[in-house]
Amino acid sequence: MSRIGVFICHCGENISRTVDVERVAAEVGKMPGVSFSTDYKYMCSDPGQNLLKNAIQEQKLTHIVVAACSPRMHEKTFRKAVEAAGLNPYLCEMANIREHCSWVHENKEEATVKATEIVGMMVERVKKNRVLPTITVPVTKRSLVIGGGIAGIQAALDIADCGHEVVLVEREPSIGGHMAQLSETFPTLDCSQCIMTPKMVDVANHPKIKLYTYSEIELVEGYIGNFQVTIKKKARSVDEDRCTGCGVCMTKCPQKKIPNKFDQNIGMRTAIYVPFPQAVPNTPVIDRDNCTWYKTGKCGVCQKVCGPGAVDFEQQDQLVVEPVGAIVVATGFDLYTIDEKPKGSPIKGYGEFGHGKIPDVIDGMTFERLASASGPTGGKILRPSDGKEPKQIVFIQCIGSRAREKGISYCSKVCCMYTAKHTMLYHHKVHDGQAYVFFMDARTPGKSYDEFWRRSIEEEEAVYIRGMVSRLYQKGDKIVVMGSDIAVGVQVEIEADMVVLATAIQPQKGAELLAQKLGISYDKYNFYSEAHAKLRPVECATAGIYLAGACQGPKDIPETVSQASAAAAKVMTLFSKDQLEREPIVARVKESGCVGCFACKKVCAYGAVEEKEIRDRQGNLIKTVAFVNPGVCAGCGTCQATCPSKSVELDGYTDEQVIAMIEAL
């Protein structure tokens, strides 16, 4: 016989304002099986929890119903309290009389009756609750980090410094990501490469980091603590073990006019190349699309000049399987381009800015390469069209960002700061030049950020014009910028030598495809979604997968680094135990009824359902049934709803429990 204890919470006045909690407690006390019922102002408070714990011991309660807020809010709190008092936590249920009752009703009499019925349902339900033991799964203490930008590098170094192996996978031939492309960084104007390259070298030299560059994630199987990741190592055409990085092949390659993506296609590279001189690893890659050998079968100069014989034209893509326990996703961002209207996307292009046809209209990243000492112009600000120094330069902020009519409503967050930085870099390099900035607002929250922006105006002579630009067009060798100054209320026309657009930050192309491989969710822009916007900002809803950097949303470097370290801390928390504990709300197959149609397997979004053979003692196959791997199951219940013979039950949400609730009404 169950001895159920019911605890009705006032939630301050949130519940008691519209529900007569004392009456509910009295009514519920009369229900069969209920041996104790009371009400309290704040059940979740320390005295409230003690009231619960004491009642369990004094009244010898066997099942608990807490009538309060949503279980999303405090189910964990009360289950922990119940466990502390010596009961299995899954013998405690919450009746939601706040969101489901007091908050949505005004009539106190009716709300009280409804609250009593809600509690009555949970009383009937809790009678059918069973003791559920916590599930433990082993943890593989190795981590995968996807993306070798600053986020991935930081996360990898933090995890590896803790003594755990890290597999770092980068799509490009070198790690470094976008940060390696930057010239200087705000708000201190220190050289990006100077602070970045030592970290890149640390990664290369770290005994606990296994680096895969020019590689992509092919397949992800498994679950938290036990992922199997298949990595595709694209054929580099250069043997990494033999190559000494001397670079002779690159100097001799006859194909010298291939636009270098690292230099935003304004600098040129050879067909056998490293994207930039400080690349890690310093092993070149042959770009097979542009290599004479692959196009015509002739040439092979690089192979001839290579002393160690590292060039291998026959190299094939390789698939490598790595077992890992946790995954940090740090795939970063891409920039919005005004060149085209992306196919099948709600994002509209910028026809009024010439659709990318005006050569001296560049984006912020291209300006970074122009300003960079290692860039194609050796750090001189020169126009891509004729190589002249621009004397009038216009920066336009919020290109794509905060432009609902263009398809993106979010703020890209870093553009105000980097445009301010650009005006300074320009002023430092072109002393007689004038920089103009068209902006909507200056968004500069952050340590020393607003001071930095003020400095660009007050000390570095940038002219900020509040207003947007309606049109850009070429007039001789000038670009006419037509905009408005809304502070003064006049139309502005500037004949500029160069225009820099602060284009929006977007997720990497194909971000959604990786998300589908990983089984993580993403928003309508394809930014990856965190489990909780405020309280779980680095975890994915899929257990064991963590986010770092701009793949989750626009971020600057300090934020990215902080999040990367936070993700690393989450991974280390996971790795701190040999066995992983998880909530036992998982599906279970009643094998006697299962006929092995595997409808459950087909609908399972988590790949938790496996096939299991049942054999007799002689080893003869009796039948093949479904088996739910409790380590993988997320407890969504889709299999339970799909099973035609009702042979799958979700622990904690069994048909028996749900029908008991319905019948209580």
Next chain:
Amino acid sequence: MTQPIDTSIYAAITEAIQAEAHRILAEGEVTAIVGYAAARRKGSAQPIIITDAADSVKLIFTPACVNNLAVYLTKAKKDIPKNGKIGIVVKGCDLKALSGLMGESQLKREELYLIGVPCAGVLASTVCPDQELTGDSIAPKCTECDAHLPTGCDFVPAETLVTPELERKYAVEIARLEALTPAERWVYWKEQFAKCIKCYACRQVCPFCFCEQCLCDRNKPQMVDTTPRPAGNTAWHIVRAMHLAGRCAGCAECERVCPMDIPLNLLNRKMAKELKELYNHEAGFEVLDKGPLNMFTEKDDQSFIK
């Protein structure tokens, strides 16, 4: 007006089935064959399982070969040898059920030897089996058949079929019911379900009702009232129709065996029509990994979300 249907090739088909059955049994390609044999009454037919090549002369194909033999491979398989390939005689409609069962992991294609039958139609009722097949006596399902000639079988007699265009009996009836108001339709189905005596013959004969324990027989918790009363009857028939949606291939065995003449296949056809309209799905000869209701695509109709 009675429209005659040419079944003259059935004799040649019978001979071809017998010859092929003899060969595969004698050569040991299969261990047993599920087919049709003559029953005691003149013109009647019944399922038979043969394991001896000498028995292959017993096999026939006539308009009285109404049964869907697929059930003999799943829940009624006690007389089927456990080892080796099994041969089975299939009409187009039966083959669709087999394809469905393969998609649901109940059968494996490589364990079957399919003897397909070009079929112009079978009788609606075997009460008087010794009668000519006509537009009146033909099973309603055969008036809408799009699978007279099964494909993908291991053997099909090379006979040419003549299949006259007939009035599509279910389509006509569905159109009639769709024209009614929801209240009128409810009255119609309530009357139909009220007749049910819960004999579960429909369940017994359905190739897709292969559960070892039907959820309607479970009592902890009791999902469906088991006594033949209106609420339980309606619940049973809704469960049956819903569970067959996207799977039922229209062999109409449920309707044939129903002692109370409930138009069960009418409900199945309506569900099939919905599936066709919503997901462009039709049960066919193709073995599908996932049925239309077991998957989600972004293109799926979501107009039901209001």
